[in-house]
Amino acid sequence: MIDLKHGAVDMSHGSGGRxxxxxxxxxxxxxxxxxxxxxxxxxxQFMPPPGRLAVSTDAHVIAPLxxxxxxxxxxxxxxxxxxxxxSGARPLYLTAGFILEEGLPLADLARIVESMAxxxxxxxxAVIAGDTKVVERGKGDGCFITTAGIGVLPDGIExxxxxxxxxxxxxISGSIGDHGVAIMSKREHLDFETEIASDSQxxxxxxxxxxxxxxxxxxxxxxxxxxxxxxxxELAAQSGVGMQIRETAIPVRAEVSAAxxxxxxxxxxxxxxxxxxxxxxxxxxxxxLAAMRAHPKGREAAVIGRVIEDPHHFVQMETGFGxxxxxxxxxxxxxxxxx
Numbered sequence: 517m518i519d520l521k522h523g524a525v526d527m528s529h530g531s532g533g534r535x536x537x538x539x540x541x542x543x544x545x546x547x548x549x550x551x552x553x554x555x556x557x558x559x560x561q562f563m564p565p566p567g568r569l570a571v572s573t574d575a576h577v578i579a580p581l582x583x584x585x586x587x588x589x590x591x592x593x594x595x596x597x598x599x600x601x602x603s604g605a606r607p608l609y610l611t612a613g614f615i616l617e618e619g620l621p622l623a624d625l626a627r628i629v630e631s632m633a634x635x636x637x638x639x640x641x642a643v644i645a646g647d648t649k650v651v652e653r654g655k656g657d658g659c660f661i662t663t664a665g666i667g668v669l670p671d672g673i674e675x676x677x678x679x680x681x682x683x684x685x686x687x688i689s690g691s692i693g694d695h696g697v698a699i700m701s702k703r704e705h706l707d708f709e710t711e712i713a714s715d716s717q718x719x720x721x722x723x724x725x726x727x728x729x730x731x732x733x734x735x736x737x738x739x740x741x742x743x744x745x746x747x748x749x750e751l752a753a754q755s756g757v758g759m760q761i762r763e764t765a766i767p768v769r770a771e772v773s774a775a776x777x778x779x780x781x782x783x784x785x786x787x788x789x790x791x792x793x794x795x796x797x798x799x800x801x802x803x804x805l806a807a808m809r810a811h812p813k814g815r816e817a818a819v820i821g822r823v824i825e826d827p828h829h830f831v832q833m834e835t836g837f838g839x840x841x842x843x844x845x846x847x848x849x850x851x852x853x854x855x
Contacts, residue, residue, distance in 0.1 A: 517538070517542065518535075518538050518539060518542050518543070518622060519622065520542075520543065520622045520623060520626045521622075521623055522622075522623075523621075523622040524618075524619050524620060524621050524622060525616045525617065525618055525619065525620040525621075525622065525625065525650060526618055526619075526650070527618055527650055527652070529616065529648070529650050530616070530648060530649050530650025530651075531650075536648065539648065540648065543622075543625065543626055543629055544629060544646065544648070547629045547630050547632075547633040548629065548632070548633050548636070548643045548646075550642040550643070550644065552609070552642060552644035552645075553642070553643060553644050553645065553646075559645060560609070560611075560644035560645045562609070562644070564668065565608075565668050566668075567668040567669050567670050567671060568605075568668070568669040568671075569605075569666060569667070569668060569669070570600050570603045570605035570665075570666070570667040570668070570669050571600075571664065571665065571666055571667075572596055572599035572600050572664065572665045573596075573662070573663070573664045573665075574592070574595050574596045574599060574662070574663050574664075574665075575660065575661070575662045575663075576588055576591055576592045576595065576660065576661045576662070576663070576855060577657070577660050577853055577855075578591060578699065578853055578854060578855055579657065579658075579703070579853040580699075580702055580703065581624065581628065581658050581659055582624075582627070583698055583699050583702045583714055584698045584701075584702065584711055584712065584713040584714060585694075585695075585698055585713030585714030585715065585716055586631075586714045586716040586789075587627070587628060587631050588628055588659060588661055589627075589628035589629060589630070589631035589632035589635065589661070590631045590632060590634070590635040590716060591714075591716050591789060591855060592612065592632060592661040592663050593610065593632055593635035593636050593639060593641070593663070593718065594635060594639075594716050594717055594718050594789060594790065595663070595716075595740065595789060595855060596610055596663040596664070596665035597610075597639050597641060597665060597718040597719075597720055598718060598719045598720070598738045598789075598792070599665060599738070600665040600666070600667040600720070601667070601718070601719055601720035601723045601736075602675070602723070602736040602737055602738055602792065603667070603669055603673075603675055603676075603736070604669055604670075604673040604675040604723060604727055604733070604736070605667030605668055605669040605720075606667050606668055606669075606670075606720060606724070607639065607640075607641050607665055607666070607667040607718075607720050608641060608642075608666055608667055608668060609641060609642055609643075609644045609665070609666045610636065610641055610642070610643045610644070610663055610664065610665050610666075611643065611644065611645040611646060611663065611664045612632070612643050612645075612646045612647075612661060612662070612663050613646060613647040613648075613649070613661065613662040613663075614646070614647070614648045614649070614659065614660075614661055615649050615650075615651060615656055615659070615660040615661075615662075616648065616649070616650045616651070616656065616658075616659055617650070617651055617652075617653060617654075617655065617656030617657060617658050617659065618650060618651065618652050618653040618656075619653045620656075620658050620659060624658070624659075625659065628659060628661075635718070638718065639718040639720065641665075667720075672731070673727060673731065675733055675734065675735065675736050676734075676735065677735055677737060677750065677751050677754040677755065678754045678755050678756075679734040679735055679755065679795075680734055680735050680751055680752070680754075680755035680757050680759075680795045680823045681734065681755070681757065681797075681823060682757060682823050682824055682825045683797070683798050683822065683823065684734055684795045684796060684797060684798060684822065684823040685795070685796055685797070685798045685800075685801035685804075685819050685821075685822055685823075686748070686759060686761060686793065686794075686795055686819070686820055686821040686822060686823065687793070687794045687795070687796070687801065687804060687805060687808065687817060687818065687819050687820065688739075688744065688766065688767065688791060688792075688793055688794075688817065688818055688820050689719070689722065689791050689792045689793075689794070689808055689813065689814045689816070689817045690715070690767060690790075690791050690813070690814065690815070690816035690817060691715075691767040691768055691769045691772065691791075691816055692739070692743065692744050692766065692767065692768055692772075692783055692784070692786065692788055692791060693743065693768060693769075693772045693773075693776060693781075693783040693786035693788065694712060694713065694714060694715040694769065694772055694788065694790075695714040695715050695716060695786075695787050695788050695789040695790070695854070695855075696743070696781070696786035696787040696788070696851050696854055697712050697772050697775045697776060697779075697781070697786060698712045698713050698714040699714070699787075699851065699854055700775075700779055700781070700851055701775060704779070706775070706778075706779075708771055708774075708775065710771045712769075712771055712772060712775060714789060714790070715788055715789055715790035715791060716789040716790050717789070717790035717813060719738065719790065719791075719792055719813060721811070721813070722792070722808065722811050722813040722814050723736065723792070725807055725808075725810070725811045725814075726794065726804060726807050726808060726811075726814075728807070729803055729804060729806070729807030730796055730800045730803055730804040730807065732796065732797060732800060733794055733795070733796045733804065734795045734796055734797070735751055735755070735793070735794070735795035736792055736793070736794055736795075737750070737751060737792065737793050738788070738789075738791065738792050738793075739787075739788050739791060739792075739793055740787050740788060740789060740854075740855055741787050741854060741855060742785060742787070742845075742846045743783070743784055743785040743786045743787055743788065743846075744766070744783075744784050744785075744788075744793070745782075745784040745785050745831065745843045745844075745845075745846065746785065746845055746846045747793055748761070748793070748831045748843065749829075749831050749843070749844070749845045751793070751795070752826075752829045752830070752831055753829050755823075756829065757823050757824065757825065757826060757829065758823070758824045758825065758826020758828065758829055758830050758831070758832065759821060759822070759823055759824065759826075759830075759831045759832070760821050760822055760823075760824050760831075760832050760833075760834070761820050761821030761831065761832070761833050761834070761843070762820060762821055762833070762834045763833055763834060763835050763836045764834075764836050765818055765819065765820040765821070766784075766818070766820050767816050767818055768783045772786075781851070784833075784843060785846045786851065787851060787854045787855060789855065790813070794808070795823060798822065801819055805817055805818075805819055830842055831843040831844075
């Protein structure tokens with residue numbers, strides 16, 4: 517038996533021998549068990565359901581491993597589920613690879629795996645294959661996780677980053693900047709009167725409700741690294757359009773705004789892990805907004821702007837003072853190791 521309470525990861529846990537087999541059986545299989553994982557092969561075999569498959573891959577190197585509102589385990593599930601869901605697909609399966617650093621307390625690893633199992637169960641997905649490697653002390657920073665997600669996309673759904681058209685409405689599902697500020701506050705040991713927690717959550721159920729109400733959604737994207745500003749620039753470039761947003765329409769919690777001011781950050785560029793951007797025909801914006809606000813994960817949804825014709829593909833913002841400024845791509849990295 518491995519000592520999950522007092523033990524630590526050592527090089528034998530990545531050796532391919534008995535210690536690794538015990539770690540996999542007593543920790544990973546114990547919490548992530550399902551019929552496909554239990555096949556015990558180097559691959560999982562399954563029959564794909566009808567429809568197109570959507571596949572995504574992601575890597576998670578966040579520091580610290582545990583933060584208000586989540587940890588690297590739940591984040592790995594949420595991030596990959598959401599990447600698949602932004603196509604309109606229903607996520608089905610995940611694979612996970614763990615890079616563990618020698619010396620990582622097994623209690624911390626157990627906490628991460630248990631959190632991943634809970635997040636996967638809540639999202640209705642199964643972790644069906646995985647791998648574990650161990651690197652020497654000082655070369656891995658605790659734990660890195662790589663994931664791949666597989667989902668199925670019903671016929672008739674065409675959601676892509678290149679489909680935004682002039683006149684379309686731009687919506688956001690809720691307040692921005694929560695995740696990035698929660699991470700930075702933890703790193704800098706900052707205390708606020710109200711705790712700022714990550715918004716990390718899976719969004720596929722919100723997406724399903726949105727598509728049921730407005731099947732003709734043009735674009736969906738979760739504004740993770742680089743935040744709202746960078747994501748809108750990505751979509752504008754991909755679709756060959758411009759975008760015009762209103763600063764006063766963008767929801768930002770007062771405590772997040774205050775923390776950003778203290779830390780010298782712009783909330784527009786701060787990462788989110790539980791919000792999405794939606795772009796749809798303007799005549800369907802009210803119906804989509806109502807569907808989003810009717811869902812628990814979209815209660816703070818707002819229409820924040822519109823798509824315009826612009827050969828330069830600029831994102832412009834009407835400021836709270838009535839002026840206008842260009843919201844450019846993020847230069848450098850405001851918050852490294854954020855996801």
